[in-house]
Amino acid sequence: MTPVGTEHELADRVLGGWLGRIAGNMLGKPVEQGDLWTRDRIDRYLRRAAALPLTDYLPEPPPGDDEGFELRPEWRQCVRGRIHGSCRDDDVDYAILGLDLLETHGFDFSTEQVGDLWLLRLPYLQTFTAERAAYRNxxxxxxxxxxxxxxxxxQEWIGALIRADIFGWTRPGLPHRAASLARRDAVLSHTGNGVYGAMWAAALVSAAFTAPTVRQALTEALTVIPASSRLARTVRRVISLHDTRLSWEDTLTTVSEETAGLGWIHTVPNAAVLTAGLLYGDGDFTRTITLTVRGGLDTDSNGATAGSVAGVLTGAEAIPAQWQDPLEDTVRSAVFGFDGVRISELADRTLRLVGSE
Structure with a gap:
């Protein structure tokens, strides 16, 4: 008996995690520059394109744009109507690299083996911020x-958090074990809240397999990190604001003011955006990833993690076609040996690791 019921259900939800991560990443990629693409600017862009409420990938820039809405250079491969398979992105590369790590070294892998695999499989120029510093070291x-x-x-930026999903997918319903694996990976490049973010994200994905609600999954995930950490306090703050029935917009405004100065790639404010997207999305896949991306900051990373959690909660069969079909079951990746791999193959290989030691 699997933690989620049947083998078919487990397989569907692992695939849902992969699809959700990739779709959420693609949704947020065109506006990934949090100091420019603020929450207000993203919504102004969507209104200009008549795309609110947002229910699909971002629209391409409207003709005659005179407001300077300049998307990232990759936008032509990741806006609605132009997507043919996923774009390459580090938020997906690290999930693939984590899968390769577990297949190669098993669940007893060492932090040193994580580093060796980076040098072997990952091009230096496809690393950023803390990962690039660690790679150079x-x-x-x-x-x-x-x-x-x-x-x-x-050291406290979001990079380790985006590497954590694979540990939740392979340890469904076991958030503390998932967090332990994520910590071993994270300390290669991060410290403090950077490490806690990875542990929290892995536990959150793991808990999503068995928790009855996204709120319960968030509560379980908090048990794996120090309650006094700024990350834990910020996540609890978002939960408490949601409990008061404050609007999504006002919740994000409040927490943005309280985390001002940390920067748009820091783990803590991004965890707040992610938590708000999950809570106000309330288990609905489309609403979850669109609210998360509209929340701004590191949009593609937050969209990816929100999509992973929502995809696990709903399963692949419940993810609407407008998110799945354009991906064409294909991933572009900078990880050596994985470019062009099928999403379904990645999910199958992940499933085979569940329950192994």
């Missing part, structure tokens, strides 16, 4: 945990 012969702390000003 690895290449210069440093070992963990020094790889995370030497000449690395990004």
């Amino acid at each position: 690895l290449a210069n012969g440093l070992k963990p945990p020094l790889t995370a702390t030497y000449d690395n000003p990004h």
